[in-house]
Amino acid sequence: MHKAFLQNNDIKSSKSRLSLLLLHKLDLYLSEVQLSLDSVLDKRLVRTFYDLIVAILLNRHNPMGLLLSELGGYICGFAHAPAGTKRISNLLRSKKWTSTIINNFLFSQTRKRLASLVKQGKRILMLWDDSRLEKAESWFLEGLCSVESSKAKRLTRIKKGYYSPPSKRICVPGYHWTCTLLLALGESVSVCQMSWWTTRGKYKEYGRNIMFRMLEKLQKQVGKGILHVLDRGYANE
Known part of the structure; x- marks a missing residue:
């Protein structure tokens, strides 16, 4: 049991490190476009843009499309899905960027x-x-x-x-x-x-x-x- 517990901890630790590495790489990749958005959009919308990209990368696959309400739940937690949906809607409808x-x-x-x-x-x-x-x-x-x-x-x-x-x-x-x-x-x-x-x-x-x-x-x-x-x-x- 002790050995299995350690193995599970190693797996969780490995996944955690990989997640942080991927987020770091995504941060570097999106830094340029986030700077461009920073000049025209509110910071909260720029943060929503980043969160939206992460949610799509994590949850999108061929058999399943993503509804706006689902994405709202992914970026704000499903208890606050309507708030997340509103944030995404404000980002997409904003006339300050194209x-x-x-x-x-x-x-x-x-x-x-x-x-x-x-x-x-x-x-x-x-x-x-x-x-x-x-x-x-x-x-x-x-x-x-x-x-x-x-x-x-x-x-x-x-x-x-x-x-x-x-x-x-x-x-x-x-x-x-x-x-x-x-x-x-x-x-x-x-x-x-x-x-x-x-x-x-x-x-x-x-x-x-x-x-x-x-x-x-x-x-x-x-x-x-x-x-x-x-x-x-x-x-x-």
Whole structure:
């Protein structure tokens, strides 16, 4: 029993040290964007931003989405979930900041990492990717457009005993997503640029315009030395 107790204590101590290390690394990573937010937002909202990032990293995984009320519980404790939800809502609705701060932060991190990879003599790759966020049950969210459902594709594949799949593609409400990712051999992937966009309404966009603006920014602020990798879907653009 004594030996098991010591082993459990060692495990708990190890997990505690790892948690502190991860929080320290996250603090360093977010320091630049927190400084930018400090100049335009109340300190309490900046703290909420940090807490929100931690909560998402700890609790987000593919099968489960996170509701605003759940996130409120994670950052303030479930006894005070409404207060936490209000804090997140105040952060997201604040007109004192925009997504440009996040975009500039990601691009700044990319430039620093590029300089480091060049010094190491690594071959730098820029991966282009696109996807969509399906909001199949949503109707009234701002900017929703029609996106082809990849989930519906999987569910309607021909299976034994079921031979009549839909003849046309299935579309649901959602958003389009385009992203550029930086990596090199033996290195982890990091986000360079990312954009959610729609093909309808006030914020209507065209995929080729999004791609051109991303490419133009890379060309002006980074220049040569990057090998761009694109799949066949980009050929038509």
